[in-house]
Amino acid sequence: MKYYLIAGEASGDLHGANLMKSILIEDPQADFRFWGGDLMQAVGGSIVKHYRDLAFMGFIEVILNLFTILKNIKTCKQDILEYQPDVIVFIDYPGFNLRIAEWAKERGFKTHYYISPQIWAWKEGRIKTIKQCIDMMYVILPFEKSFYEDKHEFPVQFVGHPLIDAIADHKQIMPEAFKEKHNLDDRPIIAILPGSRKQEIRKMLEVMLTVVDDFPDYQFVIAGAPSQDASFYTPFIKKQGVNLVMNQTYDLLSLSNAALVTSGTATLETALFKIPEVVCYKGSYISYQIAKRVINLDYISLVNLIMDKPVVTELIQGDFNTKKLKEELTEIIDDYKRAVMFLDYYDLEKKLGGKGASEKTAKLIIESIK
Numbered sequence: 001m002k003y004y005l006i007a008g009e010a011s012g013d014l015h016g017a018n019l020m021k022s023i024l025i026e027d028p029q030a031d032f033r034f035w036g037g038d039l040m041q042a043v044g045g046s047i048v049k050h051y052r053d054l055a056f057m058g059f060i061e062v063i064l065n066l067f068t069i070l071k072n073i074k075t076c077k078q079d080i081l082e083y084q085p086d087v088i089v090f091i092d093y094p095g096f097n098l099r100i101a102e103w104a105k106e107r108g109f110k111t112h113y114y115i116s117p118q119i120w121a122w123k124e125g126r127i128k129t130i131k132q133c134i135d136m137m138y139v140i141l142p143f144e145k146s147f148y149e150d151k152h153e154f155p156v157q158f159v160g161h162p163l164i165d166a167i168a169d170h171k172q173i174m175p176e177a178f179k180e181k182h183n184l185d186d187r188p189i190i191a192i193l194p195g196s197r198k199q200e201i202r203k204m205l206e207v208m209l210t211v212v213d214d215f216p217d218y219q220f221v222i223a224g225a226p227s228q229d230a231s232f233y234t235p236f237i238k239k240q241g242v243n244l245v246m247n248q249t250y251d252l253l254s255l256s257n258a259a260l261v262t263s264g265t266a267t268l269e270t271a272l273f274k275i276p277e278v279v280c281y282k283g284s285y286i287s288y289q290i291a292k293r294v295i296n297l298d299y300i301s302l303v304n305l306i307m308d309k310p311v312v313t314e315l316i317q318g319d320f321n322t323k324k325l326k327e328e329l330t331e332i333i334d335d336y337k338r339a340v341m342f343l344d345y346y347d348l349e350k351k352l353g354g355k356g357a358s359e360k361t362a363k364l365i366i367e368s369i370k
Helices: 010-026 038-043 059-064 066-083 094-106 126-133 142-152 162-168 175-181 198-214 230-236 249-254 265-272 285-294 302-307 322-332 335-351 357-369
Strands: 002-007 031-036 046-050 087-091 111-114 136-139 189-193 219-224 242-246 258-262 277-281 313-316
Touching: 002 010, 002 066, 002 094, 010 031, 010 038, 010 087, 010 111, 010 162, 010 357, 031 038, 031 066, 046 066, 066 094, 087 094, 087 357, 094 111, 094 126, 111 357, 126 142, 136 142, 136 357, 142 302, 162 265, 162 357, 189 198, 189 249, 189 265, 198 219, 198 230, 198 258, 198 277, 198 322, 219 230, 219 249, 230 242, 242 249, 249 265, 258 265, 258 322, 265 277, 265 302, 265 335, 277 322, 302 335, 313 322, 322 335
Parallel strands: 002 031, 002 087, 031 046, 087 111, 111 136, 189 219, 189 258, 219 242, 258 277, 277 313
Antiparallel strands: none
8 A cells, every 4th residue: 555654853754764664564565655754764665855854943934934835835735646645644743734634635535643733732723624634643642632532522542652662672782882983981971952953953052062061070962963964063062072973862862861952852752761851942032932922831841741740840941041051950960859750750651651652553544544
């Protein structure tokens, strides 16, 4: 059967790749065409456009790139018509995907959504579009099932979180080999995860690196995003002792003592590796002011949202500064604070429903379209 998948970000590329692998187990003759990234390409099939050309962050940034976005939507529609898939699988990325879904449903394509848009955070009105144009929704957060079924009377499948599979399948690198490869010494590692988009990385790294000199007993290592070239990070790595590791975030986290993490999927990945973290976020002033008025959440990190309490500290906008970052980093390298956080992390993993998200979703998709 023919599968058309659309992922617009690095996390979508990861989950899309794992879903494709699971589909191939159930349907060895599966043919894939997709919008995604290197991980999906490695599984096989044909890529239409790489997510690095799709990711625009913030309200203002979207407006400035509106012509490109509309051109991509037109290209996608035309490509689907030519490919004639048995099913379209949308992976998060709602601004783009819901537009395509509306169009695809009108033309009789089967529409499945893997990893729900975060309409429980903002743009809850999108539920009307979802009800009209999505045949099946697969949710990965425990509270999403209740949100859809109890609040909006729209049946969904809770499949568990695919990050649990991705981390469980990760092959642990030997610490000495990793340190030798990246010229690291024997000091404990503090990982820096500044995000995946250029504008995001620029904003985050500038502040994150200001605390390096305050922790001489630790070595700071930046996790380079797969969507960026190593050369992009060169201007930021002027401090002696700051290293860069490209495309090995899981290896880095598995050996880290603590982490500074930009809000997003990486906050959950860090927690599942049981690494104490400080969650950071800073957007443009206008984008932040708009977001503050339309987003109705007590927390921004997935860790705190799932646990419904402040497990990890969030430094947002004005609070994301050198003074507070130093204070919070000092906190999480304290043994007592770490012990409390570890216990919460174990509870978090239980809430996420265990392994098998990709496998469950693949089986449900195939059963449905057969």
